[in-house]
Amino acid sequence: MSLKCGIVGLPNVGKSTLFNALTKAGIAAENYPF
Structure with a gap:
């Protein structure tokens, strides 16, 4: 059994x-106009 999780x-809002803090991944986080 595997566990899947999402951030909504x-x-x-961060x-x-x-995600980067939890996984220590280096994914770029940028602000996009809404």
């Missing part, structure tokens, strides 16, 4: 930053 939220 409004634009520009989802990518949270």
Whole structure:
């Protein structure tokens, strides 16, 4: 059995930053106009 998880939220609230902090990945986090 595997576990899958997602991060859901409004634009520009820090989802990518949270993902990078949890996984120690170096994914670029940029602000995009909404």
